[in-house]
Amino acid sequence: MRYALLIYGDDSAAGQMSQPEQQAIIAAYNAFGERFKDKIVGGEALLPTPSATTVRLRDGKTLTTDGPFAETKEQLGGFYLVSCENLDEAIQIASHIPAAATGSIEVRPVMEFD
Amino acid sequence: METVAQIVEQTFRRESGQILAALIAALGDFAVAEDALQDAVVVALQRWPDDGIPRNPAAWLTAIARRKAIDRLRRDSTLARKRDILEELARHEQTDVMYGIGDTAEETTPIPDERLKLLFTCCHPALVLEARVALTLRTLGGLSTAEVASAFLVPVPTMAQRLVRAQRKIHDAGIPYRVPPAHLLPERMDGLLAVLYLIFNEGYMAAAGDALIRHELCGEAIRLARVLVTLLAQQAEIDEDPEALGLLALMLLHYARRRARVDAAGDLIVLEDQDRTLWDRGEIEEGIALLDRALLVNRPGPYQIQAAISALHAQAASSAETDWQQISLLYARLTSMSPSPVIELNQAVAVAMADGPEQGLAILDRQCLGQALEHYHLYHAARADLLRRAGRLDEAAAGYRRALALCENKIERQFLQRRLRELATTHRQAAL
Numbered sequence: 001m002r003y004a005l006l007i008y009g010d011d012s013a014a015g016q017m018s019q020p021e022q023q024a025i026i027a028a029y030n031a032f033g034e035r036f037k038d039k040i041v042g043g044e045a046l047l048p049t050p051s052a053t054t055v056r057l058r059d060g061k062t063l064t065t066d067g068p069f070a071e072t073k074e075q076l077g078g079f080y081l082v083s084c085e086n087l088d089e090a091i092q093i094a095s096h097i098p099a100a101a102t103g104s105i106e107v108r109p110v111m112e113f114d
Numbered sequence: 115m116e117t118v119a120q121i122v123e124q125t126f127r128r129e130s131g132q133i134l135a136a137l138i139a140a141l142g143d144f145a146v147a148e149d150a151l152q153d154a155v156v157v158a159l160q161r162w163p164d165d166g167i168p169r170n171p172a173a174w175l176t177a178i179a180r181r182k183a184i185d186r187l188r189r190d191s192t193l194a195r196k197r198d199i200l201e202e203l204a205r206h207e208q209t210d211v212m213y214g215i216g217d218t219a220e221e222t223t224p225i226p227d228e229r230l231k232l233l234f235t236c237c238h239p240a241l242v243l244e245a246r247v248a249l250t251l252r253t254l255g256g257l258s259t260a261e262v263a264s265a266f267l268v269p270v271p272t273m274a275q276r277l278v279r280a281q282r283k284i285h286d287a288g289i290p291y292r293v294p295p296a297h298l299l300p301e302r303m304d305g306l307l308a309v310l311y312l313i314f315n316e317g318y319m320a321a322a323g324d325a326l327i328r329h330e331l332c333g334e335a336i337r338l339a340r341v342l343v344t345l346l347a348q349q350a351e352i353d354e355d356p357e358a359l360g361l362l363a364l365m366l367l368h369y370a371r372r373r374a375r376v377d378a379a380g381d382l383i384v385l386e387d388q389d390r391t392l393w394d395r396g397e398i399e400e401g402i403a404l405l406d407r408a409l410l411v412n413r414p415g416p417y418q419i420q421a422a423i424s425a426l427h428a429q430a431a432s433s434a435e436t437d438w439q440q441i442s443l444l445y446a447r448l449t450s451m452s453p454s455p456v457i458e459l460n461q462a463v464a465v466a467m468a469d470g471p472e473q474g475l476a477i478l479d480r481q482c483l484g485q486a487l488e489h490y491h492l493y494h495a496a497r498a499d500l501l502r503r504a505g506r507l508d509e510a511a512a513g514y515r516r517a518l519a520l521c522e523n524k525i526e527r528q529f530l531q532r533r534l535r536e537l538a539t540t541h542r543q544a545a546l
Contacts, residue, residue, distance in 0.1 A: 001288045086290035087240060088298065109287050 002041065002083050002110035003090040008074040009103030011048045028098040036093055042081035049075045074103055081110070118163045121171075122155060129172035131254040131341075135228035136176055138235075138291060141183050144253070144281040151175065153182035229254060230293050230345045233338070237306040238289050245280035246309050252277055254341075255334040265331050266316070299352065306342070307361050307417065310335050314365045318372075319523075332372075336365050343404075359408035360418035366401035367424035370394040382529035386433035398428045416452040419444050423464075438468035455486035455493075463496055471504040491520035495530060502537065507544075511537050 017025070033040060049068040056063045068075060077099065084090055087107070094105040116124075130151065137147035154175045168174040187200060236249040244266075251262045263273035283289070294302040317331025339362040346352055374388035383389075405421045423444050430436035445461035458477060466474025477483070478497045487493035498513025514534045521527050 003288075086288045087238075088290055088294070090288070091240075107287075 001086065001090075002081060002112070003087075004106075004108045004110060005043075005080040005082060005090070005094045005097060006076060006106040006108060007078045007080075007097060007099045007103065008072075008106065009077050009099045010073070011050075011075045011077070013102070014048065014077070025098060032096055032098060035096065036082070039082045039084050039089075039093060040080055041083050043079050045078040046076065048077070077103070118167070119159060121167060122158050122162065125158075125171040125175070126155060127256045129175070130256045131232070132227060132229055133172055133176050133179070134253050135232035137179055137183070138232060139228040140180055142291065143285060145278075145285075146183055146186065147179075148253075149186060150179040150183035153186070154179035157182070227345065227348075229341060230349070231291055233306060233342060234293055234302055235284065235289060235291050237302070237309045238284070239302070239305055240287060240289060241280050241283060243309070243312070245276055245283075246305075247312055248273060248276050249280045250309055250338070251313065251331075251334060254338055257330070257334065261330070265328060293349070293352075296351070303355060303358065307357060310339050310342070311361060311365075311417075313338075314368075318368055329372075332365070332369050336362070336369060339365060354407075354411055356408035356411040356413050357415040357417045359404050359411075360415060360421045363401040363404040363408065363421040364417050364424055366397045366404070367421060367428050370397035370401065370428065376525065380525060380528075381532070382525050384529075385427065390431065393428065398425075401425065401428070414447075414451075416448060419448045419451070423448075433467075436467070438464055442468045455483055456490070458483055459487060459490075459493055459496060462500075466500050466503070471500040474500045475504065489520060491517045491526070494520065495533075498533070502533075507537055507541055 029045075052066075052068045054065045054067065054069045056065075080093075080097070082090060082093055084093065087109075090107050094100060094107050097105050099105065133151060134147055137150060138144055141147050141150065157178050158171075158175060162168070184200075232254060233250065236253060237246045241249070248262050248266070251257045251265070252259060255262075257265070259274050259277060260270050262277075263270045266273070268276075293299075313331055314335035317328040317333075317335060339358070343358055343362055346355055346358060370393050371385075371388065373394070374390065374392040375383055377383055401421065402425050405418065405425055408418050408421075423441050426437050426441055426444075441464045442461065445457065445464050449457050449461055458480075462474045462477035464474075465477060475497070478493070478500065484493075494513045494517035498510045498517060501507075501510035501513055511534060514530050514537070518527060518530045518534075521530060
C-alpha cells in the first residue's frame with residue numbers, strides 16, 4: 001500500500017532557527033531518507049507558506065490569492081510518499097520524520113486506480 | 115422444547131464473535147464477513163428444522179458463510195474489492211482442506227480462534243475511541259447495532275454510521291488484521307484494556323438514564339476480558355500480562371457488589387451501608403485468585419492496584435473493619451503511577467476514612483483538583499459528604515445541590531436528594 005506522509009509544522013518557528021540548528025535538521029532528514037530508502041518512493045520539502053499562491057477557478061475566472069489555502073496553526077512543509085505493508089508500518093515510518101517531534105504528520109492512504 | 119429459531123439465536127450470540135473473527139481472517143473485510151454471516155443464519159433457519167442441528171453449529175455457520183461470501187462476490191460488480199477478497203479466499207481454501215470442511219458441511223472440527231486478532235483490530239489507535247468501543251461490542255460482543263446504540267444512548271442510525279465508518283477506515287487505511295508484533299504489543303494492550311474498562315464503567319456507573327447498572331455492558335466487558343486472558347494464555351510468544359489479569363480481577367470484584375448497590379425501592383446504597391452478604395463470594399474469590407496470579411508476575415500496574423483496593427473492600431466484613439490505611443497507601447501508589455483527578459478524588463475519600471474528614475477535604479480543596487473536577491458530580495457529592503461528616507452542614511448542602519445540578523443518572527439523583535433531605539432534618543433537629 002502507498003501512503004502520503006504530510007508534514008505539518010509551525011513555519012514561524014522554523015524561520016527563527018540558527019544556522020547550526022538548520023544544519024542539524026538537514027542532517028536528521030538525510031538520516032531519515034537513508035534509513036527508509038527502501039520504502040520512500042517520493043517526496044519533497046516545500047518552501048514556507050509565505051511563498052505560496054492559492055488558485056481557484058470560479059465562474060470561468062481564475063482567482064489567485066497570496067498565501068496558503070487557509071491560515072492554519074501548523075502549515076504543510078513537505079511530504080513523503082512511501083510504499084509499505086500496512087498502516088502500522090506507515091505510522092512507524094512517520095514517527096521517525098524529524099518534524100514529528102515538534103509538529104504533526106498526517107498519514108493518508110493513496111487512492112489506487114486499476 | 116426450544117425452537118430452531120431460538121437455538122440459532124443462542125448460537126449466534128455465543129459464537130458470533132469467534133465466527134466473525136474467523137470470517138474476517140478468511141475474507142479480509144468486515145462488511146463482507148457480516149453480510150455473509152447473516153446469509154448463513156438465514157440458511158440455518160431454513161435447513162436445521164429438516165436436517166437437524168449440526169454437531170458443531172458454529173463451524174457449520176462459518177463454512178456456509180464462506181460459501182455465501184463467494185456467491186455474493188460473484189454477483190458484486192465492484193471489481194477491485196472482488197479480486198482482493200477472492201485472493202484471500204483462495205489462501206484460506208487451504209485451511210478448509212486442512213480442517214476437513216467439505217461439501218457436506220458436517221463440521222465437527224473447531225474453527226481456528228481468531229478473536230485476538232479481531233479484538234486488537236477493533237481497538238486500533240487509528241480508530242476514534244467511541245468507534246473502538248462500538249466495534250468491539252458489535253463484532254465480539256455479539257450485540258446488535260440497536261443494542262449497542264441503546265447501551266450508549268445514541269440513536270440507532272448514528273451508531274450504524276459510526277460502525278460503518280470504522281469498518282471503512284480499517285479497510286481504506288490498511289489497518290492490519292493481526293495480533294500486534296512484540297514491539298507494539300505493550301501500547302496496543304494498554305489501548306485494548308482501556309476499551310474494555312470503558313465498557314465496564316459505562317455499564318457499572320451508567321452516565322445517564324434510569325438504571326444504575328447496565329448489566330449487559332458489565333457482563334460483556336467481563337466476558338471479553340475473560341476471552342482475552344484465556345487467549346493470551348494460549349499464545350506461547352506472549353508473556354502473561356498482569357494488567358489484563360488485574361483488569362479482569364478489578365471488574366469481577368466491582369461487579370460482585372452489584373446486588374447490594376441498589377435496594378428494593380431502586381435507591382442507591384453507598385459502600386459503607388451495603389449489605390455485604392449480598393456480595394457475590396464466588397466472583398470475589400475468582401477476582402482475588404486472578405489478582406494473586408497477576409502479582410506473581412511482579413510488574414505492578416494501575417489495574418492491579420485498583421483490583422487490590424477492591425479486594426481489601428471485598429475482604430472486610432464492614433466499612434469500619436476495612437483497612438483504610440492500606441487503601442490510602444495504595445491510592446498514593448496509584449496517583450504516582452497514573453495521576454488523574456478522579457483517582458485523587460478516590461484517594462481523598464479513603465484518606466478521610468483513615469484519618470478523618472478534614473484530612474480528606476485538604477486533598478479535595480486543592481485548587482487544581484477543584485478546577486479539574488468542577489463539572490464532575492461525584493466530586494461535589496464526595497466533598498459534600500466529607501463536609502457533612504465534619505459538621506459543616508451549610509457547605510455540605512451547597513455541595514449536594516451542585517452535584518444534583520450536574521448529575522444525569524436518575525438513581526444517583528434520588529440518592530443526592532435524600533442526602534439533602536437528611537441534612538435539612540439534621541439542621542432542624544440541631545436548631546430545636
